[in-house]
Amino acid sequence: MLKLFISLLGLFLFFLINLINAAEVKNFYLNATYVNVNLDGKYERQAIGCNDTYPWPTLEANKGDRIQLWLTNGLNDTNTTLHFHGIWQNHTNQMDGGDMISNCPIPPGGTFIYNFTLEQSGLYWYHSHTAGQFADGFRAPFVIHDKNTTSGEDEFPYEYDEEVILTISDWYHQDNVELTKDFLDLYNPTGAEPIPESLLINEGMNLTWKVEPNKTYLVRLVNTGAFVSQIFFIEDHQLEVVEVDGVYVEKNITDHIYVTSAQRYSFLLHTKNSTDKNFAIMQLCDQDMLDVPGNLNTNETSYLIYNEDADLPTEAYIYDWEDFLDDYYLSPLSGSELLEDPDYQIVVEVTMNNLNDGKNYAFFNNLTYVAPKVPTLMTLLSAGELATDAAIYGSNTNTFVLQHNEVIELVLNNADAGKHPFHMHGHHFQLVQRGPDYTDETDPVPYDEENADEFRDVPLSRDTVFVRPNSYIVLRFKADNPGVWIFHCHIEWHMIQGLSLILVEAPLQVQKDEGQQLTENHISICEAAGVLPSGNAAANTEDFFDLTNENVQVKDLPSGFTGRGIVALVFSCIAGILGIIVLGIYGLLPINEKKVIEDFGVESIELDETSSNDVQPNTKSSTSL
Incomplete structure (x- = not known):
């Protein structure tokens, strides 16, 4: 019996040593x-x-x-x-990177140390979660x-x-500060999103990807753009989808994939035997998302060489672009079954409307998200038993x-006439139902x-999914x-408008978990940023139900105003002001008697005309693989 015990112990130590050797600190x-x-x-x-270069590096780990x-x-x-998009951050919530949600912002000159263990595999991405x-x-x-922790072999299925x-993305010629100023503005009462100037691939354009014949490529595709969804396809090639948002799926062959902001798809591409021809790699913008045409070329071409x-x-070209892969019908390779009937159902309605400042905002259940004065995680950690009461997290954070378990x-x-891609931090969710497109419905x-x-x-299961109009x-x-x-729309402009809600999950368990306590580095970052690392949403550390001076949304419009009404009012005012200015300018101009005579046809004169038509060449940067 003792020999058996010693043998089992030795075997356990052998596997433990191999596990330690295989897992590294990156x-x-x-x-x-x-x-x-x-x-x-x-x-x-x-x-x-x-580090004074561009683009940011692709991170790789096991x-x-x-x-x-x-x-x-x-x-x-x-x-x-x-934020490490799609990473669950089990027991390391403070490493999630949500500005004023799980984290204090990093001020200029500050350094935050992110420290967490990877429990997932697949394609993810990282990005700023600020403004x-x-x-x-x-x-x-x-x-x-x-x-594999023992062999080191890749266990991709x-x-x-x-x-x-x-990577595919959209690109603007103005920075987000300028764009946001014009977007959240009295003179944009309909909330028309800024139109990008370009569609990028691998942070450039005109990609040339040299392939070998009769070979299988695993292509990891992610939309890192801030706004538009894109349809991706390769001329005369089929895409065999095998992974979605880090979830392995049963193979599904398609001609083209619809990829919203933040979504990821991995597919197998089997190249042809012949090398006599090259093929187009296409990016098509979902033009239904554009309120105004702008200057965006909605079809961009790269090259499979x-x-x-x-x-x-x-x-x-594709002639039925709506006939793309429907992710609802993909099946996870794990065979994970539908979760049992819910213990708790959250029902929210998405709307867009104007508030009293004339600006257009986004709402869940008539509340537009406004960040608290203390990050929500820090309210949880400092509230004791009161952490189970949603009220302490603020009246404008949409907290549940x-x-x-x-x-x-x-x-x-x-209840909006546009598509929205929604992302949940900390979880994959099962896609249980998705309704059809009701764009043509009145309500x-x-x-x-x-x-x-x-x-x-x-x-x-995935972590980012789109909902159709209405x-x-x-x-x-x-x-x-x-x-x-946080659960939010991943169109950055809609998040800026307030289309977010907060899920506070098992708060008492968080408080008991030593790994969830704030690091000294995190506390120092909060101090440097001027953010209190404790207290309720109003930064009150004495009475957690006292929300005096909390951050709240702008007041509602006076009764009787509607979105259309304020649009009409704003543009009527603009037209009236411009009309008065024009009349004033012309009224103050001196009368040119000769010009008046000419206008009435009494006398004609020859006028010199000059014109210029400066045409600038449209050169595009190119990238290659």
């Missing part, structure tokens, strides 16, 4: 700095780069590795944060390889020969308190539980990750 030192770039070849502008990342804010005029900064270039992929990472001596391909059903009714169509379609037995989605997840998690 150290990264990143400094956010301003750099000048011309990503589309049309316009040079200031962007947010890393499942089980511990990440230690030092982020220094080298931006001299603004705070920043860093639209990822639209300025603070973004890059994060690949977590599924390595499908075979391939080579791996390629592609089999033969460098052959001609480059021309633009390729969840019990540990409850099954949560989130019903989102979209929005909310979820009707009594007449719903039959749920799938094995639904897809329609609904229904999501389920298990509250098994104690912490403070």
Whole structure:
């Protein structure tokens, strides 16, 4: 018996040593700095780069590795944060990077140390979670390889020969500060989103990707843009989808993929045997998302190169662009079944409307998110037993308190005529229902539980999903990750408008978890940023129910005003003011008698005309693989 025990102990130690050897500590030192770039070849502008270069580096690690990342804010005029999109952060909620949610902002000159262990594998990305900064270039992929802890072999479930990472995104010629100022403005009462100037691929344009014949590529594709969804396809090639948002799925062959902001798809691309022709790689903007045309070229072409001596391909077309892959019908390879009936159902309605300042805001259940004075996680940690009461987290944070291990059903009714991609921190959720497009309906169509379609037995899980216009989605997840998690639209302009809610999950368990307590580094960052690391949403440390002087939304419009009404009022006022100015200018001008005579045809004279037509060449930057 003793020999058996010793043998088992030796075997256990052997596997433990191998596990320790396989898991590594990956150290990264990143400094956010301003750099000048011309990503589309049309316009040079200031962007947010890393260590005085651009783009930010792709991070790679293995499942089980511990990440230690030092982020220094080298931006001299603004705070920043860093979010690892799709990473659950089990027991490390303060490393999630949500500005004034789980984290204090990093002030200029400050350094935050992110320290967490990777429990997932697949394609993720990292980006700033402060004030639209990822639209300025603070973004890059994060690949977590599924390595066997003993053999070191990649345990990705499908075979391939080579791996390629592609980012697609939108790009603006103005920075987010300027764009936000014009967007949240009295003179943009309809809330028309800023239109990008370009669609990028791998942070450039006109990508040339040299491939070999008869080879299988694993392509990891992520939309790191701030606004528009894109349709991605490769001329005359099929895409075999095998992973979605870090979830392995059963193979599904499609011709083109619809990718919203923040979504990730991995697919296998089998190249042809012949090398006599090259093919177009296409990005198509979802034009339904654009309120005004702008100057965006909505179809961008890159190049899949089999033969460098052959001609480059021309633009390729699809004639039924809405016939793209429907992720609702993908099946997770794990076979995870539908969660049981929910313990708690949250029902929210999305609307867009104007408040008393004339600006257009976004709402969940008539509340637009306004950040508290104390990060919500720090309110939780300092509130004791009161942490289970949603009231202490503020009247404008849309906070819901969840019990540990409850099954949560989130019903989102979209009463807006636009598509929205929604992302949840800290979880994958099951996509239980997604309603059709009701754009042509007079009124929005909310979820009707009594007449719903039959749920799938094995639904897809992911962390970012889109809802169709005037329609609904229904999501389920298990509250098994104690912490403070934000659920928000990943269109950055809508998040700026307030389209967010907060899930406070198992708050008493968070308080008991030593790993969840604030690091000394985090506390020092809060002090440097002038943010109190304790207290309720109003920074009151004495009475957590006293929300005096909390941050709240602008007051409602006076009774009788509607969005359309204020639009009409604003433009009528503008027209009236312009009319008065024009009349005043012309009224003060001296009378030119000769011109009056000419106008009445009494006398004619020849007029010299000059014209100029300066045409600038449209040069685009190019990238290659």
